[in-house]
Amino acid sequence: MGGVGHWVVIFAIGGAQAVLLALALWRRPVNRAANRVLAAWLGLVGLDLGVKAAFLAAPAPxxxxxxxxxxxxxxxxxxxxxLYVRTLTTARRLAWLDGVHLSGFAVAFAVGLPALLAAPDTNLANMQAWLAGAFPPPVPWYSPFLYAWSLSYVAAAVWRVLRFRREVRERRSDADRVSLHWVMAMAMGQVLIWGIAVVHDYVRPAGIGYFTIYGAVAVWACVLGYLGLMQATVAGDDTAEPGAPREVPPDPPAAPPAQDEDARLPEVQARLAGLMEDEAMYLAPALTIAQVARRSGYPEYLVSAAINRGFGCTFWDYINRQRIAAACRCLADASDTRTILDIAYACGFTSKSTFNSAFKRETGHTPSAWRARQAAA
Structure with a gap:
């Protein structure tokens, strides 16, 4: 394992950056509970990289x-x-029962304990074997267990993100702000690193080794922290100090039988159309289905049913259709000299990319092409 000087630098920088990001995340008020899980996670990564840098710089038993x-x-x-994703999407803090998620670590630690407590002579021999790249895993099933354990948690986290996205689209018109794109980037980074490790263990191609894996971890830790710092509030407003009183919403009214609900859908749809056409509620960037329900005078479950079953779409899609229709009217008006982005924001959108994709999906044209077609006509 000669020529490791540059890896010492990479691991040391990655470890220090991970620790600094962990400290920043621990103090960040947005998504407080989730950020503290993320900070602890980054702290472990920083410690891992720091120990590797120190050992490679000066190997000692x-x-x-x-x-x-x-x-x-x-x-x-x-x-x-x-645990980070679960806390982020549910605002549920960690409890003692969550210790079950550490059982894989406990098993691996128990399996590796004999090497950790080996006699000085054996420990020295093990160290020399590790430096020569010939130190075997403690048991043959160690690596498969590691990959299965870790990737199953990554898959479970991705499933939670996808489910959360569906739920948000049913409730919020600004679902793009809390679509957890950064979490999916974190997940893809993990999958890439685990993929490199699997290739290293079972294919052993030239140029991919132990140091390559942890070099990728060092880079990923920096990206992980940056994405964490850029996140928006997700599971409600958790910026209040611990112990501060929070408003508890009242229990929703019980839903009537399905046949009664279906009979009321036309009147609810008519009320929604009035709110959109006469009051232009869709212009509110952070509009939620709860706000629409309060203004309509109907319970939220009935408004949701009217949109889902009556219009065949989610709340997010329904509001964006209103916004796109308003944007089309503005773009077709030759006297409206605002930029396309200004029109998008004026119509309730909060993201250029969301506006462009929604516009293309609804009209089949880009906003600029639509404006040009209307001007030519």
Missing amino acids: GLFRVLLFVGVFPFLYGSFFY
Whole structure:
């Protein structure tokens, strides 16, 4: 394992950056509970990279024992990612029962404990074997267990994100702000790193080795922290200090039988059309279905049914259709000299990319092409 000087620098920089990002996330008020899980996760990554940098810079038997200990940390990365996503999407804080998610780490630690507690002579021999790239895993099933354990948690986290996205589109018109794109980027980064590790273990191509894997981890840790700092509030407003009183919404009224609900859908749809055409409620950027329900005078479940079953779309799609129709009217008006982006914001959109994709989906044209066609006509 010669020529590791540049890896020492990469690991040291990655570890220091991970620790600094962890400290920043721990103090960040947005998504407080989730950010503290993310901060703990980044702290573990920073410690892992720091120990590797220190050992490679000056190998020593005592430091090798620490290296063996942090070598079990990858069993925590997948489960910490899942706990971060669960806390982010539900605002549910960690409890003692969540210790079950550390069981993979506990098993791996128990399996590796004999090497960690080996006699000095054996420990020295193990260290020399590790430096020569000939140190075997503690048991043959160690690597398959690691990959299965970690990737199952990544898959569970992605499933939670996709389910959360569907729920948000049913409730909010600004679903793009909390669509968790950064979480999906985190997940894809993990899948890429685990893929590199699998290729290294079972294919062993030239140019991909142990250091390559942790070099990718160092880069990913920096991206992970940056994405965490850029996130928007997700599971409600959790910026209040711990213990501060929160408004508890009243229980929703019980839904009537399905046949009664169906009979009322036309009147609810007519009321919604009035709110959109006469009051232009869709112009509110952060409009929610709860706000529309309060203004309409109908319970939220009935407004949701009127949109889902009556119009065949989600709340997010329904509001965006109103916004696109308004944008089309503005773009067709030759006297309206505002930029396309100004019109998008004026019609309730909060993102250029969301506006462009929604406009193309509804009209089959880009906003600029639509404006040009209307001007030519």
